[in-house]
Amino acid sequence: MMxxxxxxxxxxxxxxxxxxxxxxxxxxxxxxxxxxxxxxALDSRNPLLVRAIKAMQANIETPVSMDDLAEAAGCxxxxxxxxxxxxxxxxxxxxxxxxxxxxxxxxxxxxxxxVTEIAVASGFTSPVVFTKSFRARFGYSPAKGxxxx
Numbered sequence: 500m501m502x503x504x505x506x507x508x509x510x511x512x513x514x515x516x517x518x519x520x521x522x523x524x525x526x527x528x529x530x531x532x533x534x535x536x537x538x539x540a541l542d543s544r545n546p547l548l549v550r551a552i553k554a555m556q557a558n559i560e561t562p563v564s565m566d567d568l569a570e571a572a573g574c575x576x577x578x579x580x581x582x583x584x585x586x587x588x589x590x591x592x593x594x595x596x597x598x599x600x601x602x603x604x605x606x607x608x609x610x611x612x613x614v615t616e617i618a619v620a621s622g623f624t625s626p627v628v629f630t631k632s633f634r635a636r637f638g639y640s641p642a643k644g645x646x647x648x
Contacts, residue, residue: 551583555594597636
């Protein structure tokens with residue numbers, strides 16, 4: 500909201516500079532929800548779970564193994580899997596895939612990147628796997644989503 504006010508008073512380029520200074524990579528639409536801390540969003544303060552999710556967010560564009568994510572969280576892969584199922588009712592793999600798909604859908608809305616470029620920028624090693632995963636999660640293909648934007 501503040502960036503919209505700055506843009507109205509001083510122009511888009513100045514608002515973009517302020518956003519960059521505040522470490523915002525994307526401007527949030529007025530009706531979009533604000534980003535909460537991970538522990539508040541999860542309703543869990545488990546430090547291992549929070550570290551695992553932060554590692555996922557930091558590596559959203561990179562295919563990372565579950566073992567590497569568990570190591571970044573400071574726990575075993577099995578312990579990480581149990582935490583995800585206990586608190587989030589899904590596997591860490593599924594959570595990470597959905598996080599990457601949400602990121603891809605955001606890129607689709609905010610950029611002019613091709614579907615293949617979005618797949619790569621979202622950590623998918625294959626456009627075919629990306630398309631199948633995207634369709635399974637959202638009910639339509641990335642190409643249709645691109646046309647709708």
